[in-house]
Amino acid sequence: MRNRFGAIVTLTVSLLVCPSLQSPSQGAPTPKLVFSGNGLNVAHFGAHEPAVEKTMHRLLGRPTTPLSPTPALQNCGVSAMSSWHALSIYFDHEKLVGVSLGPGTEPVGQTAAGLRLGYSLTRARELYGRTFRTSTNQGVAWFLKTSNGRLDGFLVPSTGLTPGPSSRIFTIDAGDVGCPAMSP
Numbered sequence: 001m002r003n004r005f006g007a008i009v010t011l012t013v014s015l016l017v018c019p020s021l022q023s024p025s026q027g028a029p030t031p032k033l034v035f036s037g038n039g040l041n042v043a044h045f046g047a048h049e050p051a052v053e054k055t056m057h058r059l060l061g062r063p064t065t066p067l068s069p070t071p072a073l074q075n076c077g078v079s080a081m082s083s084w085h086a087l088s089i090y091f092d093h094e095k096l097v098g099v100s101l102g103p104g105t106e107p108v109g110q111t112a113a114g115l116r117l118g119y120s121l122t123r124a125r126e127l128y129g130r131t132f133r134t135s136t137n138q139g140v141a142w143f144l145k146t147s148n149g150r151l152d153g154f155l156v157p158s159t160g161l162t163p164g165p166s167s168r169i170f171t172i173d174a175g176d177v178g179c180p181a182m183s184p
Contacts, residue, residue, distance in 0.1 A: 032059055033087065033109035035172050037149020038100055042081065045175055047150075049094040051081065060084040060107050068093075076179035086117075090177055091094045099174035111151060112174060116177070121155060121167040141171070149174060 003041050007169045034041035042059065043052045053067060067082040070090075076096065080091045086104025092095050102117045110116045113127045124132050126141065131144045134155065145150035153171035155163050 004092045031038050033097065033107060035101065035109055035111050035151060035174050037146040037151055037174060039096060039174060043089075043096055043099075045098075047096045048082070049091050049096070051091065052089060052091075052096050056082075056084060056087075056089060060087070073178055077176040080177060087117070088177070090175065098174075098177040100171060100173045102138075102171035103170075109172065112146070115169060115170050115172070117172065119164065119169045121163055122165055124169060136162065140167065 002125075032042075039045045042055050048102050049067070053063075054059070057063070061084070061106050063082045065081070065083040067080055069080050070078050073079070073081075077092050078090045079093060085106045086102050087107050087109065088100045090099070090123075105117075111127075113179075115124055117129050121134070121142075128144050130145075134144055135141045135143065140155045141152060142155055142163075143150060151172065151174050153169060153173050155167040156170040157166065157168075
């Protein structure tokens with residue numbers, strides 16, 4: 001119950017800080033990053049840490065959080081991470097194991113089918129149909145299986161912890177992004 005309450009508080013505060021999640025703009029910039037079940041268009045899971053860091057630096061500039069160890073997450077398959085604003089990149093034993101986008105507006109990213117942060121639950125279902133599912137196990141989460149792996153994330157806001165028409169995509173995650181209680 002405490003994890004659910006913490007997730008709701010975090011999501012609510014982040015929505016206030018990131019008002020762009022309330023309604024995506026029509027003329028949004030073309031994303032540089034495309035999320036899939038096996039990583040990003042520019043770095044697939046298993047890629048070596050130095051190569052991924054170099055690629056991300058070239059695309060996005062200096063990281064806002066430089067590569068650093070994550071001792072608290074080592075038992076969860078993550079030994080280091082770095083971030084560029086709303087994008088976090090996760091490594092284990094110097095190999096890419098996870099990517100997470102959100103909350104925030106930079107960098108711009110989307111799934112292969114075009115799902116972006118701030119899109120409505122209705123739009124997500126238009127893009128993915130029955131493969132797009134939701135859960136209230138850890139706050140209000142979404143997930144789907146793709147031909148090359150799983151994508152998931154959180155939705156915000158929710159009414160009584162049930163996703164509804166006003167729910168929006170709050171995060172997009174692929175791979176290992178922390179312990180199960182920390183991710184959907």
